[in-house]
Amino acid sequence: MLTSLKHRIIALCIGLVVLTATGSLMGTWWSSSQFNERKTQEAISVAENVYTQYLQAKQRLLLTAASVLTSDFGFKQAVATRDAETIASVLYNHSQRIDAELMVLLDTSGNLISANRQDLQLPSDSRSVMRDLLSHEDDSTFIVIDKTLYQAIILPVKAPRTIAFTIVGFAITPAVAKDLRKVTGMEVSFVVETGTTKVSSMALPEGMGVLEYTNAKRVQRIMGTSPMYANASVALPALTDSAVSVILSADLKTDYAEFDKMVLTVVVLSLVTVLLGFLASGFLARNLTRPLQQLTQMAKAFAQGNYKAKVASTKPSSEICALMDAFHDMGENIQSREAQIRFAASHDSMTGFLNRSATLETLNIRLISEMPQYLIGVDIKGLRHINDKLGPRIGDECIVQVAERMQKHASDFNAEFARLGGDELLVVVEGKADWSIERYVTTLKLALEATYHIQGLELTLRFSIGALSAPEHGDNAEDLLRRTLIAADNAAQEGVNVYYYRKGEDEEYLARLQLIDELKQALSDNDGQLFMAYQPKLNFRTHQIDKVESLIRWRRSNGEWVSPEMFIDLAEQSGLIVELTQWVIDTVVGQIAAWQSKGIVMKAAINVSAQDIVDEGFLPHLQETLLKYKVPSKLVTIELTERDMIENETKGIAALNSLKALGAVVSLDDYGVGQTSLGRLKMLPIDELKLDKVFILKLNESHEDQCIVQSTISLGHQLGFSVVAEGVENQASLTLLREMGCDYAQGYYLSRPLPALEFEKWLGEYHEAG
Template structure:
């Protein structure tokens, strides 16, 4: 920023800051004052509303007492007692007349015990029991009244005893006066606030009566209103409202009255003042700007001429003339800049070449390539793609070690020349370092990226001649596409390199980046290094999920599931750290920890008298461990636990990894007495011929076939067939993913043996499982019913 700009900006920003602060203070004071005023008005409205409601209730109670003493009514009731069938209609007609004269919604006469004898209500017919039975006190009959919600209406119900004469209680006169929209409109006019009678929960209110109509009333029903007492704010029809939730008599229903006033409407009265202030501030800002501009021009004009010349030089125009006739210190500075100008021009040419060119091949280097890639991404239109191809020579290090680095440099120069000859319009070529070359293809159709890779690999078809030796080179290309594989230059280059190493691993001439094969994230590296410490450091926890014997509805056992609670990253999903354990070779240590913990848990249950089987999961690497079966036998012996109480679950894929070796381990476990189970049956690739050779005791049907059992006929067929097949082979069948009683009943009909899923419980830590076990309604073997 120029000196003139700084001076001008300082004055303007200072004045603007003061103005904004003043506006904010005025608005804040106005807002707070209006809010307090509206809250006070709502308190006053509440008092008016309460007084009006009390007056209405007193008048209605007096009317009911007067009617209860009417001789005509007493005579009708006496006749009804003498001849119920003949006098019910006459009494109802009399009540209809009383209700019309008193403007009641309906009137009823009930027996002393609360049974309706006659009335004008369509909902409460003769013979029905009163829903407000607690208003009637036969031992000490007195008039009582209450606000109730009945049939979607708010009613003021008066119960008045009828004597013939006192203290002989003949019955009760009940008169109901409705608080409807008309009544709430009158209350709103008297109180000066919008009134709404609500019941129900937030988000699903029922507006029983209100002076609001149409959309505001419908929107109010869906509001999430504050449940705290006192005044609160919310938006209705995009207008801010201040509301007061007030009690409404002694009703026992979930009934509340809401008093509302529009804060937005109250604030609108202050808008003329705010516009006047804004106009004053705008004029003041304009005058201050003109004054500051005059001062800035007076001070900075000589320097501005100097700065303009210097900027041209900074922009690369080293031949731009500079005014050296300026006097004083500014003129001396100008002449010194002219002397520097020539030296800078010479040095910049050299620096520019070294900064953006590869000294060996004179191709663009990494910095230039990244800059070109960033520009291509910025110019890329929506829907277009940009391709980055990373070429790396195979076994180039061996060539360098054999012929020397000079020969390697010659070979790289020849390759660079060939690749440059194959460049097409708008495409860029760079040498990133060593034997890596990068190619940028803007506006590249994804379907053309493989032909483009083949096009540039064509540079390797002809042999290269170095020191009289003809040699053929091979290379692997990694390909990354924008925006599918990254949205920045750095991520595209990184993912192209990941794809290149994937191609080398697969011995493929080129490979396209796939996110699921990217194993280079920092978190994965950290977890790989910390997993062994987690096994030894107590970061693992064993969760338990119960299994149920379906026919007897008795608990059968549990499946043990390992969980990793990382001290920094928190809960690590098993799908994230178990593959890491298999890659790093720590899965065997992990499984042995699970075996020790599960067997110890089984011993604890045995001491408590519980008869629960414990199931653990093992991987292909565990089955490849020659001492795995011996380790299980050792743990069972140390804990004094029966081998039949332990179930080892294996997946089909683990068995198929090396069937013969797996068969040997499984045979040892079977001879030991451990039960064997095939987990996730139906999702692997095993054949029935392979399955019948395995010494297993049960099959677990994968939850993907069980969860839609009732709605998918194909799943029903698969589950039924698997159960029949397993039973014919002498195996028990376990169904995973059982989440409803209906699925459990269907499995029982199909003859399935054991169920596991969220219907029983999700996996729980031992302490929580013990609480669940104590509270469950399922039968627990070893515990009294």
């Protein structure tokens, strides 16, 4: 569901306010919580320091009192003589003087001699208690005696040897805890090892320990409850088997109250801010969206083609005025751009000619006229080489100047011009009574072939021109355009400057397209339409058949045979030759492997084209196929014609070197009828020469052929090549080749090309007959 801009602005403003308020609240809450926590920890730390100083002061007082007592000569004499009354009097008076609740005198065995209290009950193992107290040396120790917790210190009485020990201590009472609470501001509780609370500044319920009590106490707050106390435990020096600690409990009620008050204040302020933000955003959204609604109406008018629409606003802001002006400018720019787009959609940007789709529309309109229409297609020959050698700018300028000459030549005619492809131009002219199509084409050709001056260069361009007339050659724009291009293509194929379309050529063209489609399908389906035939080659030295030439055959699904020359030529023109050759390589290498499994070691020659040899995937595919079928590379011969080598000599030589490095045999096919010079022959990395059959078919009847073949065989051997003669038709020719020292022979006299199974049968019969 779509929402209005006004509501979105309001939602955005409120959202920002809420987000800011929430962020502030969360930040305040977090920072305050951290502050309170640090404050509580600092207070506990201060309380610990205060308590530590308190204990140290008490300890110093105990040490001083005990030292005074044990140094008193009269006290020592009383102890030495075991004067009970004097000892008791001294202990009592001394405890009153320093407010010590514990004054005990023990003999060296830990037995009680005297105490300031008559009812004092020492632990049964007083000797071990005494030893434990002595281990703390001059430090005070917390000890429970007669159910009372004392901070006590023990010192020896020496005269001069140790004759007794005196224990002086202060009782830890609720009054002490309350005094500490006043100093530290925290509740103070003393807890022994069993968890029993001995003394506390708090009024604890009967039977409940301090930790149990403080953990149970909670405070009601705005968002639930929180613990009332934060506790910290400080271990006190005590006897080994009787741990004592002090629990400091900080009361958090006041902190909670202040914090909750602050949070409530922030919440109220946030709500007020949200309310003000809502009111302000509503006002802003209304003032902003009103002119935008008017601009929306203006845009709708633009969409209907009314680019003169205006917006009337009573109090527009400077930004709205600028936006309105921009809308008016946009309307004018859209008008201009629409005209450019319409032109670009139907015209070529470089020449200004119509494009293909616009040409079809225009041609259909012209065909309505009763006047004849001449269609002349112009293809610039060698434009690709101009782009490669002189650069694309020169090539583009060639196209532009050719287009200008075409327009200038047709200035007196009712003509339309089109650019159908990179170098394909078209002119459609209305026929005149005194202008035949031949006359028009001739004058156009002369105009176009004059020298071109481009960026300081003088260029002479050549053209392939195809022409036809309507309605003689068709009454449909699609057909006429296709047939014009067919005529221009035929001019290029036949090497003539001008070609006039003849009826029926379109059907031949469509038939070729259909063959190409069927060839693609046959390669894709691999349904047996395509198969390999193998023509044996006789090894004159061994008199054995150890090599074959692999020849592809195609029998269409309707049973019709297609000439290899035809479909291989179509494959080269359509770019299918690489895929077709890969299929051949896979099939032949697979057949070699199949023969090996039957004990037949047979070399096979594979014919490849110029496109194959320079294709980057050719060599890797051959190598992968050999590895796939585990076939040695020496069993494969790659045959190329002289024409293929001449077309791509540099890349071809590099590819042949790679083939030889792989271990394959390289053969130069159709030698003697091409253009390979002896100088080029010595540079080619080949292993074999294959004499063209034109010299072999009537070898026994032609002395000239015999001289050519004999000299070629001698030349090939001297250059290190083996020589193969193809086209052997009779025994006499075969005998002559053997006498001349030829290495291999093949031809119908030996056998026509046979499918694999038939070849195996023929090979068996041949060996039996031999």
